[in-house]
Amino acid sequence: MKKNYSREYLSALIRNNIRKYRKLNNLTQQNLADLTGLSHGYIRDLECPNRKKTPKVETLGKIASALNIEIINLFQEED
16 A cells, blocks of 8 residues: 655654654753754654654754664654
């Protein structure tokens, strides 16, 4: 069956994975902001389900590097 990779679906998936990997690395939102050079407000907005913020690929790369993961991990669905 073909999946629907809508903007809303992908944003939610990325948001949840950023939060998951941030917590696995015992980082606060401020820690992640400091590691990426992004603002705390931007990281907060990325993780907030009501904001629907969709980051650029370059931004995802910065986040993945800071979290010591491959960028593809941000797109992986839970098993």
